[in-house]
Amino acid sequence: MKVIVDEEKCCGAGSCVLLAxxxxxxxxxxxxxxxxxxEPAxxxxxxxREAAAVCxxxxxxxxEQA
Structure with a gap:
């Protein structure tokens, strides 16, 4: 798994931090x-995946590709 974040889209809700x-x-x-x-374990x-879904x-x- 590879994770990418777009700081421009982030509104600072923090749900991702609470989940992961x-x-x-x-x-x-x-x-x-x-x-x-x-590249999390x-x-x-x-x-x-849940953090991405609720963002x-x-x-x-x-x-899903490493």
Whole structure:
């Protein structure tokens, strides 16, 4: 799995951080997403997919190819 985030689309809701804190974080000044792990371990895949699905700004893209 490969994860890409688009900071321009991020609205700072933080749902990704709540679901997958090992993969996502937020900037302190404006809450915009920070990608901590672009190729998360298999045990994080379901959480990352869920984070992408619930992202209100559609800022998270997930590719199933490594």
């Amino acid at each position: 804190p090992e993969v996502f974080d937020q900037r302190e000044d404006d809450g915009i997403v920070i990608l901590l792990d672009a 298999a045990d994080q895949h379901a959480l990352v 209100p700004g559609a800022a998270i893209e997930v590719s």
